[in-house]
Amino acid sequence: MKPIISLRDVAVRYKRSGNVFRKKSYFDALKSINLDIYPGETLGILGRNGSGKSTLLRIISGIIRPDRGRMVNHGASVSLLALQAGFDPNLNGSDNAILSGMLQGYSRREVQNKLDEIQEYSELGEFFFEPVRTYSTGMRARLGFSVTTIISPDILLVDEVLSVGDLHFKQKAERTMVEKIQSHQTVVLVSHSHQQIARLCDRAVLIDDGISFATGEPSKVLSIYEERLAKNKIN
Amino acid sequence: MNTNQDTKSTLPPFNEVIELPKQFMRNKEWLKARTLWAVLRNSYPTHAEPWLQGAITEISCDELELAGHLLAHARNQFPNNPYTYLISSELSIKNKQWGEAEHFLQQARDKDPDIPQLWIKSAECAEHQGNQKQASIFNEKARQCDPNAPAAFIQHAELAMHAEQWELALERWEEFRSRFPEIPAGYLRASEAARQLDRPKKARQLVLAQQYGADILNTQASIHDMPKLHGGHTSPGRLLELIWTKAIFNLRSEVHHNYLSYGWWILEPLLHMVVYYLVFGLLLQRGGENYPIFLLTGLIPWMWFLKAVNGSCNSIIAGQNLMLQVGIPSVVFPLVSLLQVTLKQIPVFILLFGFLWLQDYSPGALWWALVPIIVVQTLLTIAFASMVAAIIPFMRDLSFLVPTGLTLLMFLSGIFYDYRTISPEWQSLFLLNPMAFLLKCYRELFIDGILPDMQTLTWCGIGSAAACTVMMLTYKRLRYIYPRIIME
Numbered sequence: 001m002k003p004i005i006s007l008r009d010v011a012v013r014y015k016r017s018g019n020v021f022r023k024k025s026y027f028d029a030l031k032s033i034n035l036d037i038y039p040g041e042t043l044g045i046l047g048r049n050g051s052g053k054s055t056l057l058r059i060i061s062g063i064i065r066p067d068r069g070r071m072v073n074h075g076a077s078v079s080l081l082a083l084q085a086g087f088d089p090n091l092n093g094s095d096n097a098i099l100s101g102m103l104q105g106y107s108r109r110e111v112q113n114k115l116d117e118i119q120e121y122s123e124l125g126e127f128f129f130e131p132v133r134t135y136s137t138g139m140r141a142r143l144g145f146s147v148t149t150i151i152s153p154d155i156l157l158v159d160e161v162l163s164v165g166d167l168h169f170k171q172k173a174e175r176t177m178v179e180k181i182q183s184h185q186t187v188v189l190v191s192h193s194h195q196q197i198a199r200l201c202d203r204a205v206l207i208d209d210g211i212s213f214a215t216g217e218p219s220k221v222l223s224i225y226e227e228r229l230a231k232n233k234i235n
Numbered sequence: 236m237n238t239n240q241d242t243k244s245t246l247p248p249f250n251e252v253i254e255l256p257k258q259f260m261r262n263k264e265w266l267k268a269r270t271l272w273a274v275l276r277n278s279y280p281t282h283a284e285p286w287l288q289g290a291i292t293e294i295s296c297d298e299l300e301l302a303g304h305l306l307a308h309a310r311n312q313f314p315n316n317p318y319t320y321l322i323s324s325e326l327s328i329k330n331k332q333w334g335e336a337e338h339f340l341q342q343a344r345d346k347d348p349d350i351p352q353l354w355i356k357s358a359e360c361a362e363h364q365g366n367q368k369q370a371s372i373f374n375e376k377a378r379q380c381d382p383n384a385p386a387a388f389i390q391h392a393e394l395a396m397h398a399e400q401w402e403l404a405l406e407r408w409e410e411f412r413s414r415f416p417e418i419p420a421g422y423l424r425a426s427e428a429a430r431q432l433d434r435p436k437k438a439r440q441l442v443l444a445q446q447y448g449a450d451i452l453n454t455q456a457s458i459h460d461m462p463k464l465h466g467g468h469t470s471p472g473r474l475l476e477l478i479w480t481k482a483i484f485n486l487r488s489e490v491h492h493n494y495l496s497y498g499w500w501i502l503e504p505l506l507h508m509v510v511y512y513l514v515f516g517l518l519l520q521r522g523g524e525n526y527p528i529f530l531l532t533g534l535i536p537w538m539w540f541l542k543a544v545n546g547s548c549n550s551i552i553a554g555q556n557l558m559l560q561v562g563i564p565s566v567v568f569p570l571v572s573l574l575q576v577t578l579k580q581i582p583v584f585i586l587l588f589g590f591l592w593l594q595d596y597s598p599g600a601l602w603w604a605l606v607p608i609i610v611v612q613t614l615l616t617i618a619f620a621s622m623v624a625a626i627i628p629f630m631r632d633l634s635f636l637v638p639t640g641l642t643l644l645m646f647l648s649g650i651f652y653d654y655r656t657i658s659p660e661w662q663s664l665f666l667l668n669p670m671a672f673l674l675k676c677y678r679e680l681f682i683d684g685i686l687p688d689m690q691t692l693t694w695c696g697i698g699s700a701a702a703c704t705v706m707m708l709t710y711k712r713l714r715y716i717y718p719r720i721i722m723e
Binding site: 014082090102108217 | 480
């Protein structure tokens with residue numbers, strides 16, 4: 001099978017800008033990433049905090065470009081599952097849903113056609129037409145996730161979002177994600193939960209210190225990861 | 236003898252007493268069950284249950300010899316009870332004496348062929364003896380006996396699993412799931428079969444289906460019938476729609492706080508004008524009797540420009556979170572601010588026209604020239620505001636200079652005074668400032684009632700349009716730069 005996205009030796013270096021009192025310095029977020037994403041698969045990304053996972057998602061989604069190496073996208077649309085993107089607390093749930101959907105690439109009409117579904121999914125009832133600033137954190141999270149359920153790019157990037165709202169809604173959200181994964185959606189999933197990666201992913205890649213350290217079957221990559229974590233603790 | 240009689244007559248009915256030991260067996264409290272069954276064997280020696288259930292309990296406690304004695308007694312005492320042979324066969328299976336087990340099962344089947352458990356055991360026995368075919372036949376009987384009991388169907392699929400016929404096993408598990416969707420084995424064991432077939436995706440799917448419900452196995456992309464995203468923000472139509480919607484929503488959000496809500500759109504510029512009029516018209520005694528008109532025709536177009544630049548100068552930095560979440564072109568941010576300000580200026584302009592009308596500067600035939608003037612100012616504002624917005628993320632210090640720069644520009648644009656009052660050799664230099672030139676155009680049209688210098692206006696328009704184009708190209712080039720420099 002041909003990959004839809006390939007990364008070859010991708011590196012990203014952030015500049016820590018200097019000023020009159022401080023010298024410029026650099027920070028290598030990614031040093032060398034080699035990765036292929038195949039259509040229909042669920043790819044898990046593992047790595048410690050600060051290992052460059054978020055930067056990698058930004059590269060894949062095309063928000064930023066690498067400083068070195070190549071990322072080839074063979075014509076796939078990519079979206080980061082962005083919870084509460086562009087939410088304005090003064091607007092009501094419906095307006096925020098429209099805005100959020102449009103920011104993620106849909107036309108106003110397309111989102112409006114889905115508003116009923118979004119309202120129903122969010123379980124907000126009449127609160128859907130109240131300003132978001134009057135919402136509780138959980139309600140806001142529910143609205144945020146509900147909007148993203150309508151999004152179906154070729155590749156969906158998910159960054160630790162499966163913990164929204166109360167237990168009931170969390171399960172519902174997880175179920176929706178699982179449904180997406182089961183459909184032909186290509187998903188790239190960042191998660192700290194080893195169990196989640198093992199359960200949901202076809203393949204996993206371990207990012208360590210900005211390098212794609214291991215790629216392959218989730219169980220194998222997970223055991224390499226755990227080994228490395230244990231080693232680091234000892235040192 | 237008498238006492239024995241007494242105890243017998245006072246014994247509770249058998250049906251009631253056997254509930255307790257059965258309860259213990261269900262709870263796997265074997266020792267308690269053993270004791271009770273032993274007592275019941277003594278008290279109710281003519282009932283088969285204490286002997287047979289007692290034997291099962293002994294087998295569970297690994298007391299095989301004792302179980303053997305109990306069963307031998309049962310075979311003597313209750314030779315017509317099929318369960319006597321069924322349980323005897325269980326002990327034989329435990330002792331791996333397959334021939335003997337088969338012999339007992341045969342006898343049980345002769346007594347009562349309608350016990351599914353019997354057929355299941357027979358199949359198990361046959362399988363152990365390597366007779367797959369016979370096992371299948373027995374299993375089929377078991378399934379026919381009670382189609383609502385899962386055990387026979389589990390065995391049906393397991394037979395295929397043991398024979399390593401994984402495809403067949405998958406099929407059988409699927410049938411099992413359709414009959415008993417609640418039983419985990421239908422998913423988990425099928426998942427094992429899929430793994431053996433080297434189909435990890437299917438294997439995972441089955442495990443997930445066990446957790447999230449069987450219907451996820453059938454949702455093949457049908458749940459989200461949203462059109463696939465393609466290109467998204469790349470089409471200019473989408474982008475304009477987004478800018479328009481965002482600007483309108485921002486305005487809606489803005490008025491939310493205020494009691495006077497939309498009233499401020501008129502009130503705020505009016506107050507501005509009153510302040511300038513008080514200072515320049517009354518205190519400093521400038522301008523003469525037409526001064527209010529002169530001031531308004533300069534101040535209102537200027538405030539549009541001023542607010543647009545002020546509003547958009549930090550817009551890219553303000554949009555940083557959004558830029559990192561969704562891949563929208565950064566030019567959206569200044570354009571939204573610009574449109575937002577412009578929409579707010581429309582009622583103010585209408586107010587200006589009304590005011591002029593009341594003051595006998597009624598709209599003349601030349602007012603069509605207002606269209607090109609406003610177009611040129613729009614282009615100029617877009618070019619200037621987007622340029623300032625583009626530079627500030629690179630040099631944030633500049634944002635401190637913007638207000639000062641705009642104040643300087645305000646004084647250099649001739650809002651409070653007529654450019655003709657400055658010395659003539661400076662006038663042409665003064666009018667090189669496009670805002671000064673535009674204000675001159677507005678006033679010529681509104682106050683003097685003459686057609687402004689259309690040639691210069693055209694050049695000014697071409698220049699602004701060119702600057703806009705350059706800015707849009709610049710934004711395109713910087714598209715991937717902004718999300719980064721904002722993080723850095």
